[in-house]
Amino acid sequence: MAEKMLQFVTRPQEMPDKRPAAERAQDFGEIYRGFALQRAEEQASRCSQCGIPFCSVHCPLGNNIPDWLKLTAENRLQDAYLMSSxxxxxxxxxxxxxxxxxLCEGNCVIERGFESVTIGAVERFITENAFENGWVTPNLPQAERDRSVGIVGAGPAGLACAERLRARGYQVAVYDRYDRIGGLLSYGIPSFKLEKHVVERRGALLQEQGVVFHLNTEIGDAEGQTSLSELRARHDAVFLATGVYRARTAPMPGAGLRGIxxxxxxxxxxxxxxxxxxxPAFEDGTLDAxxxxxxxxxxxxxxxDCVRTAVRQGAKSVTCLYRRDRANMPGSMQEVSNAEDEGVVFHWLGVPEAFLGDDRVSAVRARRMKLGMPDATGRQTVEPEPGPGLVIEADMVIEALGFEPEHLPELWAQPDLVTTPWGTIKIARDSFMTSLPGVFAGGDIVRGASLVVWAIRDGRDAADAIDAWVGAPESEMTLAAE
Structure with missing residues (x-):
């Protein structure tokens, strides 16, 4: 049995062991080794069990974090897994x-002065331990229902919705354009952060649960595609979880050069x-660093993800150019630190002005910036800095400027599908219903590019809304257009 809680005063924060930078830069394996049982118990015992758990408050899923930390510290690991899941x-x-x-660790009440509880590492330990002990099983329905739901998109929002609806007995079919499930979990996030067997293992559980996957299935109105109208006729409800995949670009001189x-x-x-x-684009060197x-x-x-992937591909040099400073980066500070350890050079307060080169990019010309007054959101604006800029050598430029939604009403020939001014699908917030009756939406296609944990939250909440609507179709549920 572990020691009692509130051990943060005497026990320092310890992160899981991390493979040395020189070693991990040579492969795509996960860089953290994971906690052993004793360390997981010890680190969980640092939780203060505070009256208002800000870790839970700031978790999009409202995870009962202090509870499963206490269960872990007491070596009640199966209970901890059940609480977490x-x-x-x-x-x-x-x-x-x-x-x-x-999120959770950044809002831990002991973070200032004693460093936060290592919540993420303990969460990973709890579930991996559960898999090792055979405690993770398909969430099978107690009774089957004759109602079906079609889900467009096998990313985290779609999969979370599928799992929750299938557990309630619905016949669930998931349609995805790719040849594997996971969406960005499979094709966007590198293996050094999320090894692919982790996604495949979860997919196998969903299949055992009875979720049916239709992969390599493009939704649209063109020949050989499956139309949204067909899905609406085939299912009692449809959930749109397509994500956002259209890349933002930087329109500037040289934008058409090869190597960008x-x-x-x-x-x-x-x-x-x-x-x-x-x-092919990797084999011919186009997308190989x-x-x-x-x-x-x-x-x-x-x-x-891009800079750290380039390191592992054997790039000669890797530079990150960002318009604000380190403190104002939107990405995880832990990821920035990992990238620096692996040899990535950061140029803060720099905005690209042009891509240089004849037929192929050879350099990026950037203008130096400085931080100005806060804008309406409270974030400092950026202003040009007087003086010369800088030129950075570049054989390859990767634009990681965010993503925008595809124009689904046009692609799917569904003019009645209402979108917002930003191109995301408009829903009624109390029901996840779009402007089309029986068609729901959630995840990035509603929020814009966001976090996986928010997509999971939307998928779960949308499943509840779909259950309420399909279970009582005579009820009036608000449409997005109203």
Whole structure:
């Protein structure tokens, strides 16, 4: 039995062991080794069991974090897993990729002075231990229902919705354009943060549960595609969880030069290689950073994924160019630190002005910036700094500037599907219903590019809304257009 709680005064914070930078930069394996049982218990015992658990308050899923920390400290590990999985469909994934420094750990009440509890590492330990002991089983329904739901998108929002509805007995079919489930979990996030067997293992559980996957299925109105109208006729309800995949670009002189690639194209090629796929754009060197001077433009987690992938591909040099300073980066500070350890050079307060080169990019010309007054959101604006700029050598430029939604009403020939001014699907917030009766939406296609944990939350909440609507179709549920 572990010691009592509130051990943060005498027991220091310890993160899981991290493989040395020189070693981990040579492969795509996860960089953290994971806690052993004793260390997991010890670190969980640091929890203060505070009256108002700000870790839970700032978790999009409202995870009962102090409770499963206490259960872990007491070596009640099966109970800890049951508590953790009650609110989180994929705790083994969130434990690896959630930006805990901005969410639960960043709001831990002992963070100032004693350093936070290592919540993410303990969450990962709890679930991996549960898998090892055979405690993770498909959430089978107690009774079957003759109602079906079609889900468009096999990313975290779609999968979370599928799992929750299937557990209630619905016949659930998931449609996805790709040949594997997971969405960005499979093709966007590198294996050094989330090894692909973790996603595949969860997918196998969903299949055992009875979720049916229709992969390589494009939704649209063109020949050979499955239309949304068909799905609406086939199912009692449809949930749209397509995510946002259209890359933002930087329109500037030289934007058409060879050697400039969108971040998602680059990461998808690398992840497909990890699966053993043949990727022509990688094989011919277009999306391979080996031997190149690589410049990544952007400061979010996607940018960090790109710079760290380039290191592992054997780039000659890797530079990250970001318009604000380190303190104002939107990405995880832990990821920035990992990238620095692996040799990435950061140019803060720099905005690209032009891509230089004849036929192929050879450099990025950037303007130096300074931070100005806060804007309406409280974030400092950026202003040009007088004086000369800088020129950064670049054989390859990766634009990690964020993502925008595809224009689904046009692609799907559904003019009545109402979108917001930003192109995301408009829903009624109390019901997740779009402007089309029986068609719901959630995740990034509603929020814009966001966190995996928010997608899981939307998938779970949308499942509840769909259950309420399908279970009582005569009820009046608000449409998004109203």
């Amino acid at each position: 009650a609110t989180n469909t994929f705790p083994e994934i969130c434990g690896r990729i959630c930006p805990q420094d901005r 690639a969108p971040a998602l194209d680059y990461l998808t090629a690398s992840n497909r290689r990890s699966y053993g796929d043949v990727v 080996k031997g190149k001077a690589v410049v990544v433009i952007g400061g979010g987690d996607t940018a960090m």
